[in-house]
Amino acid sequence: MSDDRETKPFKFVTAGFDARFPNQNQTKHCWQNYVDYHKCILAKGEDFAPCRQFFLAYRSLCPSAWCERWDDQREKGTFPTRLDQ
């Protein structure tokens, strides 16, 4: 442990309980929020504030490896869901 550690202020955010996903299996919870976020920013733009809740939810639920993979797929256009409708 280094002594010159930097302490940053944090506001803690995570996805709450969602009635659509009451199960132990949260895979779709993560996926749905990822899709919703990207649909949202496509429709409304990056700065549209309400999109942020989807962002926070998917960032806290999805493993980062999954997000990276989906980001790659979106870039290549092989993402399995249409985000523009």
Add this chain to the structure above:
Amino acid sequence: MLNLLSLSFLSSCDSPRPWGLYFQDSATPQMEGLVELHDNIMFYLVIILFGSPISHKYLNHALILILIAFPSFKLLYLMDEVSDPAIYQYPDFLNTEDEFIEFDSYLVPESDLEEGALRMLEVDNRVIIPELTHVRFIITAADVIHSFACPALGIKCDAYPGRLNQVSVLINREGVFYGLTEQWPKL
């Protein structure tokens, strides 16, 4: 030997002990429920244990096994109840600049263990979790099926690649809880 046995049987704590015969100390309501259920069932099982060598000729103890299944189901469904995680979820706290906490935690290899450390349980980066807060673990695996379990917290969950499992706990005291885990460290 006797000393060791009595030590392990009577003094439970947050980690496994040599010759441990009973649960580790519970730290969550789930685990308390589990211990309570275990003791209740044990009462009837002790009756069967001492009674059946004599009475097996006349009685069928399967009935008792059916009866103890019901409180077991009740507990099982209560434990699966998903509680709303308060505000925390550990590895992915986001601050306003979208930075988030992410870290790896691996088992300390046997050759690096210090004196008194627990083999196959000590990790190099402990997860710190708030007490008296609803905490959710999201569990997945990267390669094959693993499992995430923490006896003192009363949770055990399979970890599958491509699937996110959640378990929620409410820890009601401080402690270092060791999990028997072979998991990808996305707790």
Add this chain to the structure above:
Amino acid sequence: MPIKPITGMLRRSLVLDISVAFGLGTSFGYLFWYGYHVPAVRKRDLYYSKLEDQRAANAAA
């Protein structure tokens, strides 16, 4: 003198076996319950009440 016919053997062994089995079983069951479970619960509750007091003291301080 004719001996009395031997009757009631089945009933006798039945009553004896079952009562011995259940007597033994329940006594060991209660031994476990009051010898182990109840003290363990008491110890746990004592610990938690102590912890609760400490938390209250910390919150007051």
